[in-house]
Amino acid sequence: MEIETKGFRVDLSEARWYKSTRSGPNCDNCVEVAFVGGAIALRDSKNPTGPALIFTPDEWDAFVEGAKDGEFDL
Template sequence: MKAEVKGLHVDLSRAEWIKSTRGAHAAPNPIEVAFVGEAIAVRDAKNPAGPALIFTAAEWDAFVGGAKDGEFDL
């Protein structure tokens, strides 16, 4: 899949997907992440042919920082 998203040219056909290791065996909804050029893609590991969310590096950094700071804790 090739696309232009947020000004980034993204080609997921050669992406190397990394499965989340945090609770991967117990999690009912595991995800996979791929770093594709300047973009970061996230998809449902149970549906690899399905859609992927595309993030810029700045968006990804903000998300990871928020997760580390506990912004998403219940």
């Protein structure tokens, strides 16, 4: 599946998806990430053929830093 967004043309059929090493084998609420075509894609691991969110490198960096800083903690 090829999509064009945010100035990227991304072919998700060529993506190599990674799940966090902290995700256990019995975990049912995981996401997977792929670095493809200069963009970062994120999808639900339970629905690999479903939609994916596409981030620019700057957006991804901001998200990761926010997560590290506890910005999204409830």
